Amino acid sequence: MYHDVNLIKLGKKAAKHDSRMPMLASYRTGALPTPPANIMWSRNVTQFGMMLNNTLGDCTCAALGHAIQVWTLNTSSMFTCPDNIIEGVYEKVGGYVPGDESTDNGAVMLDVCRWWMANNVGGHTIAGFAGVTPGDTATVKDAIWMYGGIYAGVLLPVTAQTQKIWMRTPGALTGDSEPGSWGGHAIYIVGYDDRYLYCITWGGIQAMTWEWFQTYCDEAYVFITHDWIASAKNQSPSGFDYDTLLADQKAYFHYLKALPVSDEEDGKPVGDVNTEGYFAKPAGTGLLDKPKNGFFSNVPEVQAVPTSVLQQASELETEESEGTDDPNA
Numbered sequence: 001m002y003h004d005v006n007l008i009k010l011g012k013k014a015a016k017h018d019s020r021m022p023m024l025a026s027y028r029t030g031a032l033p034t035p036p037a038n039i040m041w042s043r044n045v046t047q048f049g050m051m052l053n054n055t056l057g058d059c060t061c062a063a064l065g066h067a068i069q070v071w072t073l074n075t076s077s078m079f080t081c082p083d084n085i086i087e088g089v090y091e092k093v094g095g096y097v098p099g100d101e102s103t104d105n106g107a108v109m110l111d112v113c114r115w116w117m118a119n120n121v122g123g124h125t126i127a128g129f130a131g132v133t134p135g136d137t138a139t140v141k142d143a144i145w146m147y148g149g150i151y152a153g154v155l156l157p158v159t160a161q162t163q164k165i166w167m168r169t170p171g172a173l174t175g176d177s178e179p180g181s182w183g184g185h186a187i188y189i190v191g192y193d194d195r196y197l198y199c200i201t202w203g204g205i206q207a208m209t210w211e212w213f214q215t216y217c218d219e220a221y222v223f224i225t226h227d228w229i230a231s232a233k234n235q236s237p238s239g240f241d242y243d244t245l246l247a248d249q250k251a252y253f254h255y256l257k258a259l260p261v262s263d264e265e266d267g268k269p270v271g272d273v274n275t276e277g278y279f280a281k282p283a284g285t286g287l288l289d290k291p292k293n294g295f296f297s298n299v300p301e302v303q304a305v306p307t308s309v310l311q312q313a314s315e316l317e318t319e320e321s322e323g324t325d326d327p328n329a
């Protein structure tokens with residue numbers, strides 16, 4: 001999809017990295033089932049709404065709204081957060097003051113994750129989050145399949161402005177190909193196959209090559225949430241039991257104790273963070289006290305990338321590649 005830079009905005013600030021944050025890759029073992037060859041949690045929905053990212057640099061918050069849409073689409077009926085909810089989150093995590101353009105400066109994704117641990121987005125909460133290493137293909141696939149997507153930050157190059165499919169251009173990563181030469185942006189990745197990953201950005205579905213993603217993504221996270229659980233079965237669409245998953249995650253995180261409400265590097269407050277650190281214990285439940293059991297139950301057949309999406313991506317790539325040595329000319 002082409003992007004008119006006059007009709008959209010960016011807003012991901014420089015990534016913060018906290019060595020205390022658990023990484024999903026550390027938990028991947030041979031005991032886990034092999035993820036499917038392709039997956040598309042957006043199903044047949046192609047438009048999810050801008051969530052103000054056409055007028056505000058609130059991509060870090062809009063992506064939360066898109067995540068909620070995807071989770072609920074697959075477990076019940078799709079819930080869309082009203083724009084005022086997304087704007088309210090942006091005010092809290094980014095310091096935005098409505099009507100004051102000088103305060104529209106984006107937000108830090110890790111701060112957004114921490115804030116969501118202690119608060120809600122339109123009534124929707126998370127119980128935990130973990131980091132994902134962009135260059136680890138196996139873990140990226142696990143994350144998208146098991147958790148219903150990845151909250152990812154990318155350093156967009158100028159070349160992405162005119163690409164229907166985001167792909168790395170030949171040559172050095174300089175000039176218009178330099179990471180961040182356009183700016184930082186937050187997206188929500190909802191699918192993959194052997195050639196591409198698919199994300200929701202500016203309300204639509206955007207395809208990118210694996211090489212592009214691993215070149216330009218500088219941070220990524222997964223969330224644990226009840227929104228990803230179908231209430232009738234207490235399982236995620238990928239067949240994972242919530243209670244067991246959360247108990248396993250507690251074991252994975254080595255029973256982390258309360259963490260300081262500050263950033264490790266600069267010591268500055270990051271907002272209202274729950275004293276449980278990276279985990280918020282749901283009121284009135286004993287989920288975090290459950291013993292470690294088996295990780296997964298019966299895994300059902302999952303949603304594959306629709307043929308129409310694959311065909312469109314193939315046609316776009318062919319169209320861009322024909323008659324030129326530059327696939328993005």
